Amino acid sequence: MARAVSTQRKAVNTALAWGVALLIAFPILWTFLTSFKPEPQAVASPPVWFGFDWTVRNYVDVQRQRDYFDYFWNSVVLALGSTALGLVIAIPAAWSMAFVPGAKTKDLLMWMLSTKMMPGVAVLVPIYLVFVWLGLLDTRIGLVVVLMLINLPIIVWMLYTYFREIPGEILEAARMDGASLGREILYVLTPMAIPGIASTVLLNIILAWNEAFWTIVLTTTNAAPLTKFISGFSSPQGLFYAKLSAASTMAIAPILIMGWFSQKQLVRGLTFGAVK
Amino acid sequence: MTFSTRALLGATALCGLGYAAAAQETTTITIATVNNGDMVRMQGLTDAFNEAHPDIELEWVTLEENTLRQNVTTDIATNGGQYDVITIGTYEVPIWGNQGWLAPLDDLPAEYDVDDLLPPIRAGLSVDGTLYAAPFYGESSFVMYRRDLAEAAGIAIPDQPTWEDIKAAAAAMNNPETGVHGICLRGKAGWGENMAFLTTMANSYGARWFDENWQPQLDSREWKAAITDYLELMTSYGPPGASSNGFNENLTLFQQGRCGMWIDATVAGSFVTDPNNSTVAEQVGFALAPDAGQGKRANWLWAWSLAVPASSDAPEAAKTFIAWATSKEYANLVAETEGWANVPPGTRTSLYENADYLAAAPFAQMTIDSINAADPNSPTVQPVPYTGVQFVAIPEFQGLGTTVGQEFSAALAGQKTVDEALASAQEIATQTMTEAGYIQQ
Numbered sequence: 001m002a003r004a005v006s007t008q009r010k011a012v013n014t015a016l017a018w019g020v021a022l023l024i025a026f027p028i029l030w031t032f033l034t035s036f037k038p039e040p041q042a043v044a045s046p047p048v049w050f051g052f053d054w055t056v057r058n059y060v061d062v063q064r065q066r067d068y069f070d071y072f073w074n075s076v077v078l079a080l081g082s083t084a085l086g087l088v089i090a091i092p093a094a095w096s097m098a099f100v101p102g103a104k105t106k107d108l109l110m111w112m113l114s115t116k117m118m119p120g121v122a123v124l125v126p127i128y129l130v131f132v133w134l135g136l137l138d139t140r141i142g143l144v145v146v147l148m149l150i151n152l153p154i155i156v157w158m159l160y161t162y163f164r165e166i167p168g169e170i171l172e173a174a175r176m177d178g179a180s181l182g183r184e185i186l187y188v189l190t191p192m193a194i195p196g197i198a199s200t201v202l203l204n205i206i207l208a209w210n211e212a213f214w215t216i217v218l219t220t221t222n223a224a225p226l227t228k229f230i231s232g233f234s235s236p237q238g239l240f241y242a243k244l245s246a247a248s249t250m251a252i253a254p255i256l257i258m259g260w261f262s263q264k265q266l267v268r269g270l271t272f273g274a275v276k
Numbered sequence: 277m278t279f280s281t282r283a284l285l286g287a288t289a290l291c292g293l294g295y296a297a298a299a300q301e302t303t304t305i306t307i308a309t310v311n312n313g314d315m316v317r318m319q320g321l322t323d324a325f326n327e328a329h330p331d332i333e334l335e336w337v338t339l340e341e342n343t344l345r346q347n348v349t350t351d352i353a354t355n356g357g358q359y360d361v362i363t364i365g366t367y368e369v370p371i372w373g374n375q376g377w378l379a380p381l382d383d384l385p386a387e388y389d390v391d392d393l394l395p396p397i398r399a400g401l402s403v404d405g406t407l408y409a410a411p412f413y414g415e416s417s418f419v420m421y422r423r424d425l426a427e428a429a430g431i432a433i434p435d436q437p438t439w440e441d442i443k444a445a446a447a448a449m450n451n452p453e454t455g456v457h458g459i460c461l462r463g464k465a466g467w468g469e470n471m472a473f474l475t476t477m478a479n480s481y482g483a484r485w486f487d488e489n490w491q492p493q494l495d496s497r498e499w500k501a502a503i504t505d506y507l508e509l510m511t512s513y514g515p516p517g518a519s520s521n522g523f524n525e526n527l528t529l530f531q532q533g534r535c536g537m538w539i540d541a542t543v544a545g546s547f548v549t550d551p552n553n554s555t556v557a558e559q560v561g562f563a564l565a566p567d568a569g570q571g572k573r574a575n576w577l578w579a580w581s582l583a584v585p586a587s588s589d590a591p592e593a594a595k596t597f598i599a600w601a602t603s604k605e606y607a608n609l610v611a612e613t614e615g616w617a618n619v620p621p622g623t624r625t626s627l628y629e630n631a632d633y634l635a636a637a638p639f640a641q642m643t644i645d646s647i648n649a650a651d652p653n654s655p656t657v658q659p660v661p662y663t664g665v666q667f668v669a670i671p672e673f674q675g676l677g678t679t680v681g682q683e684f685s686a687a688l689a690g691q692k693t694v695d696e697a698l699a700s701a702q703e704i705a706t707q708t709m710t711e712a713g714y715i716q717q
Contacts, residue, residue, distance in 0.1 A: 040553050043528040065316060066338070124350060132356050217347055220306050220358045221335045232338035235311040235524075 028252070034245035035059070042242040058246035066229060068250055075225035075254075077140050078215070079208040082147035083201055086155045089148070091197075094159035095185055099168055109160065112153040120150075120213045131218060140223045143215060147208045154207070155200055162196025163189065195268065202262050209255045226251040303593040304333040305360035308348055310341050310580065314413050314620045315363070317610065318601055324609055325600055332593045341468075348585070352377045357587040360594040364409060366400040366579050366652065370669040373408035379584040379591050381407045381598070388599050392624045394644075397579045400652040400663075409581035410602040413543070414622030416575045416646035417476065417666075418639075419563040420530065420548055421537040422556060425449045425456065433537075435642075439480070439505060439566045439574075442537065446513040449536030458513030460535035461506070464522035465685035467677025472576055472666040473539065474684060475677075478502040480567050480574035484656040485668050485705070490714035492705035494680070495698050501568075503684060503694050510688055519689040531555060539565060541578070542646055545639030546617060562642040564649065570657045576666035577650035579623065622647055676708045 033050070034042050041052045062068070097105050127146070128137075136142030166189065174188040190197065212227040219228060230251050233244040259266065309315045315338070322334050337359070339347060344363065351358045352372070364372070372378050384390055390398075390407065397414045401407055419442070421433050429448035434441060442459070450458030462473045475485070483498035493499065510518050513536075515529060523540060527547055530538045531554040538544070551557040565575035582601060584594040600606060604626060607619045616636035619627065621643055627633055628644045637643075655665040662668045667677060680701040687697040709715045 040531070045528065045532060065319065125354060128350055128354050128356065132354055137356055137358055216343060217350060220337045231340050231343055232311055234340040240311060
């Protein structure tokens with residue numbers, strides 16, 4: 001039976017939730033407001049909240065200096081490409097770990113996750129040299145592979161968690177009916193795991209979109225995504241806060257909108273299997 | 277096939293070959309640069325370069341200063357060849373030039389007039405007399421102060437002040453009740469932030485980072501005197517939370533009329549006198565960086581410069597671009613399109629002999645005097661084994677300067693005493709220099 005909650009308690013909880021949400025969203029809101037301020041008002045002290053001279057000049061200046069759409073397109077290709085490639089590798093890997101685990105499967109999973117704890121800069125020179133030798137510097141394909149490798153442990157882990165929730169008997173039944181391994185994964189397992197795969201895809205698109213170390217180091221112009229676009233507007237000498245805010249708003253807007261529309265799926269995916 | 281048809285086909289083939297040859301001759305160069313007003317302006321004038329050099333196509337990569345340094349270092353060290361022109365400062369040029377990472381700029385055309393470059397800047401960008409980078413804009417540091425506040429307080433700041441003059445002026449102009457602080461100085465930790473200022477201040481007090489044998493000297497009485505006076509100035513007359521203030525934060529404070537004085541880069545002169553951004557544009561006076569009677573002033577020397585990495589596969593096109601972007605003609609082009617006040621300062625003698633420029637830039641004379649007062653090859657009162665005014669031109673200094681800067685920033689925040697900060701700094705410097713092999717045990 002559901003516990004009765006008083007109206008007063010509900011109001012307090014709602015206010016608290018709004019307070020926390022505002023606190024978390026405040027930097028984004030502030031960036032958004034600053035992007036419409038003239039530069040002097042962007043750094044005014046005490047800060048100007050809403051009573052400033054609203055202008056879209058910063059957006060015009062940002063677009064004039066660098067073509068946003070080139071960077072946007074690269075971000076889309078890198079995020080989608082690395083996620084798709086990651087799925088192709090991770091689905092069979094997660095299947096084998098979930099349904100035919102070996103003695104060292106748990107250790108293997110932990111080891112995969114441990115690679116996420118290594119700072120990227122530790123392997124910067126070797127990876128850069130490999131990119132030089134293979135002619136992959138400033139190419140989308142090179143970055144798709146790197147981003148896929150960075151996010152692969154998370155993709156495998158998430159899929160493994162979802163696959164473990166699927167009864168093995170269903171797959172056995174498919175095998176009894178003569179389905180090959182490929183058909184079993186493609187036609188039985190994958191459709192059943194669609195919600196899990198969807199949230200994995202969404203999360204990895206966000207991670208790939210926001211990746212700002214390798215995407216800045218390994219690109220110059222051709223494959224440079226939005227992380228590089230923002231980086232160019234930061235400056236320790238000179239006031240560019242309003243333009244930097246405009247560039248940041250333009251860079252995060254697509255992923256923010258995508259996150260807004262898919263939040264239910266994301267929350268469901270992230271909490272999947274949390275309560276047993 | 278008739279003769280005329282054959283002739284037509286032949287002509288078409290020739291045209292095609294000619295077009296292909298022309299297309300092949302176009303060279304694309306990638307320029308890595310930082311985001312500041314002068315660099316953004318240069319990107320806007322790319323069309324003028326393309327008109328004069330249709331065979332060279334420019335691609336720009338603009339990055340934050342530290343990110344640029346990391347990217348370019350990685351690329352040059354691994355011979356990646358991603359960049360053909362790089363924007364670097366007077367800290368990198370001597371180190372990278374020595375390591376053979378940069379192509380020498382010893383074959384610039386005669387009309388470039390290399391002798392017109394300001395001698396201290398040219399010295400800072402040369403290794404053993406060979407130029408390795410061409411200055412795009414140069415800067416020193418000086419005192420910017422509020423003439424109206426000084427007048428109201430009944431004091432006069434001399435053109436060549438001492439630290440005692442600065443202390444007296446800070447005390448006289450300090451009025452926290454009205455939101456005006458006597459002096460604003462850098463406090464944010466970093467080798468290019470608070471340590472740029474503190475190293476020059478220490479230089480003027482007779483201090484040095486290392487003696488002739490690379491033994492750290494941070495526990496000397498000269499360093500103690502400099503840091504003690506810095507902390508006294510900032511705790512008595514500085515703004516609250518100064519330990520997180522860098523160039524941009526102090527610029528904002530000064531432009532909003534919250535600082536009586538500010539000692540920082542000469543490039544700020546154009547920002548604080550710009551009526552569109554500064555509320556005190558009409559009230560700003562300038563003076564040379566202070567001294568302590570030791571014969572050295574507390575002014576630094578820096579030049580954002582353009583260089584060709586040795587890994588570039590288009591060095592000739594890169595040099596052509598550099599010769600254009602740092603030429604007298606470029607200065608004239610900026611003056612025509614944006615006005616003389618926006619011409620990149622601090623690189624050429626001829627600019628400071630130009631009456632139009634001197635009329636448009638009230639800070640021009642003090643800028644050139646400040647630059648000429650800095651000597652990167654003899655930055656301190658006592659002899660030192662290194663070059664560089666506000667830095668030590670060795671690869672270890674980036675890390676060392678930032679770590680020591682954190683000690684002094686902590687002292688400013690009240691977390692450490694002067695003695696504790698200097699003792700830690702000395703220990704860190706000794707360890708770093710020993711590990712790097714400068715000090716033999």
